[in-house]
Amino acid sequence: MSRIFIKGNVAISRGALDAGCRCYFGYPITPQNDIPEFMSKAMPEAGGEFVQAESEVAAANMLLGAGACGIRAMTSSSSPGMSLKQEAISYMAGSELPGVIVNMNRGGPGLGDIGPSQGDYFQSVKGGGHGDYRTLVLAPGTVQEAYDLTFLAFELAFAYRNPVLILGDAIIGQMQEPITPKEPVAVDAFEGGSWRLEGARDREPRILKSLYLTDGALAGHNLRLQEKYARARKECRYEEFMTDDAELIIVAYGSIGRIVKSTIRKLRKEGLKAGLVRPITLYPFPSEILKSLAGKGRKFLTIEHNMGQMVEDVRLSICGLAESGFYAQLPGNLPTPNDFEQPIIDALTER
Amino acid sequence: MEEILAYRSPSLLADIPSHYCPGCHHGTVHKLVAQCLEELGLGNDTICVGSIGCSVFIYNYILLDTVEAPHGRAPAVATGVKRSRPDKFVFTYQGDGDLASIGLAEIMHAANRGEKISVVFVNNTVYGMTGGQMAPTTMIGQKTTTCPGGRCADREGLPMKMAEIIAGLGGVSYSARVAVNNIKNFKKAKKALKKAFEIQISGKGFGFVEFLASCPTNWKMTSIAANERLEKEMIPFFPLGVFKDTQGES
Ligand SMILES: Cc1ncc(C[n+]2csc(CCOP(=O)(O)OP(=O)(O)O)c2C)c(N)n1
Numbered sequence: 001m002s003r004i005f006i007k008g009n010v011a012i013s014r015g016a017l018d019a020g021c022r023c024y025f026g027y028p029i030t031p032q033n034d035i036p037e038f039m040s041k042a043m044p045e046a047g048g049e050f051v052q053a054e055s056e057v058a059a060a061n062m063l064l065g066a067g068a069c070g071i072r073a074m075t076s077s078s079s080p081g082m083s084l085k086q087e088a089i090s091y092m093a094g095s096e097l098p099g100v101i102v103n104m105n106r107g108g109p110g111l112g113d114i115g116p117s118q119g120d121y122f123q124s125v126k127g128g129g130h131g132d133y134r135t136l137v138l139a140p141g142t143v144q145e146a147y148d149l150t151f152l153a154f155e156l157a158f159a160y161r162n163p164v165l166i167l168g169d170a171i172i173g174q175m176q177e178p179i180t181p182k183e184p185v186a187v188d189a190f191e192g193g194s195w196r197l198e199g200a201r202d203r204e205p206r207i208l209k210s211l212y213l214t215d216g217a218l219a220g221h222n223l224r225l226q227e228k229y230a231r232a233r234k235e236c237r238y239e240e241f242m243t244d245d246a247e248l249i250i251v252a253y254g255s256i257g258r259i260v261k262s263t264i265r266k267l268r269k270e271g272l273k274a275g276l277v278r279p280i281t282l283y284p285f286p287s288e289i290l291k292s293l294a295g296k297g298r299k300f301l302t303i304e305h306n307m308g309q310m311v312e313d314v315r316l317s318i319c320g321l322a323e324s325g326f327y328a329q330l331p332g333n334l335p336t337p338n339d340f341e342q343p344i345i346d347a348l349t350e351r
Numbered sequence: 352m353e354e355i356l357a358y359r360s361p362s363l364l365a366d367i368p369s370h371y372c373p374g375c376h377h378g379t380v381h382k383l384v385a386q387c388l389e390e391l392g393l394g395n396d397t398i399c400v401g402s403i404g405c406s407v408f409i410y411n412y413i414l415l416d417t418v419e420a421p422h423g424r425a426p427a428v429a430t431g432v433k434r435s436r437p438d439k440f441v442f443t444y445q446g447d448g449d450l451a452s453i454g455l456a457e458i459m460h461a462a463n464r465g466e467k468i469s470v471v472f473v474n475n476t477v478y479g480m481t482g483g484q485m486a487p488t489t490m491i492g493q494k495t496t497t498c499p500g501g502r503c504a505d506r507e508g509l510p511m512k513m514a515e516i517i518a519g520l521g522g523v524s525y526s527a528r529v530a531v532n533n534i535k536n537f538k539k540a541k542k543a544l545k546k547a548f549e550i551q552i553s554g555k556g557f558g559f560v561e562f563l564a565s566c567p568t569n570w571k572m573t574s575i576a577a578n579e580r581l582e583k584e585m586i587p588f589f590p591l592g593v594f595k596d597t598q599g600e601s
């Protein structure tokens with residue numbers, strides 16, 4: 001495949017299209033409008049459906065309906081819209097329905113701003129809506145990854161019958177880079193054939209639901225869901241950069257992970273031994289690698305574009321085995337590699 | 352002695368005891384839905400979108416592939432289903448709290464887009480499942496647990512006439528209001544429902560049928576008194592009839 005030069009939002013849209021997405025439901029919100037705009041043309045051309053929904057609530061419920069039919073479908077939004085989608089995502093997790101949801105995270109709380117932020121980490125990885133459930137969460141750090149992870153999201157959504165979230169931000173969405181697309185998937189027409197709804201011809205009717213009222217039924221259902229999430233641990237992905245001899249491990253994801261990588265390159269030239277673990281799946285979280293590095297006596301510094309969210313998972317992972325600091329890139333301020341030099345130097349030299 | 356078949360239950364209807372209260376019209380409407388689907392030969396190709404309310408267990412009674420929609424969102428879920436499988440017959444079944452209150456945006460927009468789905472709307476003037484609170488359809492003066500002094504137009508506004516409101520939207524092919532409180536009305540109701548279903552089959556557009564229904568439990572009445580109230584109080588305010596039929600015959 002020849003390389004193409006596109007921005008992150010378009011890479012996500014292309015990734016979805018090439019992964020066989022045939023229904024897209026969305027509602028306008030900055031900074032993700034390129035996605036519905038791309039899909040409004042691409043879906044009909046591919047023989048699929050584009051619906052500009054009346055709200056994010058409706059868009060997420062349309063996704064639920066498409067998922068119930070075993071169709072590869074997607075919705076996208078940004079932070080305030082994500083809050084509105086949570087009820088449907090909880091129902092999808094409870095009813096075990098596949099679907100891909102994109103959040104191009106912007107600053108909050110409330111209306112916040114339209115700039116990049118990682119303020120939706122908690123909402124993304126801890127369930128987001130009501131009840132005990134998880135979505136798988138993929139966090140691209142480059143435009144190529146935005147494409148690849150969207151592709152992967154559809155595979156995971158169907159493999160686990162679970163909603164999968166792509167968590168980007170305004171930096172990933174607007175950044176232009178060359179990428180190599182994949183060969184488009186020819187989706188198996190019988191995908192989901194053992195559970196999807198299509199009319200009960202010559203078989204018992206199927207019911208896709210999250211309501212379990214009889215004695216012990218909900219308890220059993222929750223146990224099954226937890227077993228599924230445990231199985232999904234094997235999907236854990238992360239990037240390790242210069243950790244072998246590092247005295248300080250920086251943990252950062254998405255666009256911030258990528259910017260921190262530049263900072264580390266620079267500091268290495270000055271002889272400072274910093275390394276990076278960049279979680280690519282935020283759920284499942286790459287706890288094992290962090291724990292093993294902590295066991296080797298490394299110090300940790302988590303850098304996020306929020307007031308401190310993923311750092312809680314880092315600290316849970318390393319179980320008090322190592323020092324673990326945090327640096328907040330304030331939401332509302334645009335990060336540059338220079339911003340992270342001093343915090344890294346401080347963490348390295350601190351006694 | 353020769354046996355004469357006096358009544359045959361539709362085969363799409365499960366032969367199990369119902370959880371509905373005695374005299375509740377949900378069971379009657381279920382039966383009508385099952386009959387119409389069966390007579391139109393749709394059972395094998397239907398996807399039902401259930402809602403949240405007393406009818407949440409619809410899948411236990413009408414034996415169809417069914418997906419549970421969050422409260423009020425059935426028309427959006429049905430949009431996703433129908434856009435995914437335009438070859439299937441898709442209907443929602445919703446109460447008045449579900450459709451006319453929390454789900455008002457979804458029903459209005461699905462109707463206005465002219466989604467090729469059918470909507471079975473059961474208006475019993477209260478939130479049945481949660482214990483009889485006021486609904487957007489509660490009658491003026493009607494006492495409920497959240498308007499104990501009776502609904503007051505000044506304070507709570509007037510009951511919403513959904514069949515008329517829906518009929519006013521461009522994408523709608525058929526909108527009617529019916530009742531199942533006596534045999535005569537039941538027969539008319541069946542005709543209307545069948546019409547709404549046929550409109551979807553012919554690919555014409557959105558069909559909406561509002562059923563005036565009783566909730567004897569929350570109305571605190573016997574089944575017979577509830578049927579009488581429906582006739583004397585509800586029908587004069589919520590007139591029965593067809594409000595839109597783009598296929599003619601209105
Ligand atoms: C988001 C949300 N809000 C509230 C509820 C609680 N609830 C369940 S059923 C219902 C009302 C049902 O009333 P209606 O739609 O009129 O149906 P009926 O029970 O009368 O048939 C409500 C408010 C819920 N399940 N979800």
Ligand code: SF4
Nearest residue numbers: 371372375405479566
């Ligand atoms: S509470 Fe009302 S609507 Fe619910 S089952 Fe009983 S009679 Fe029917």
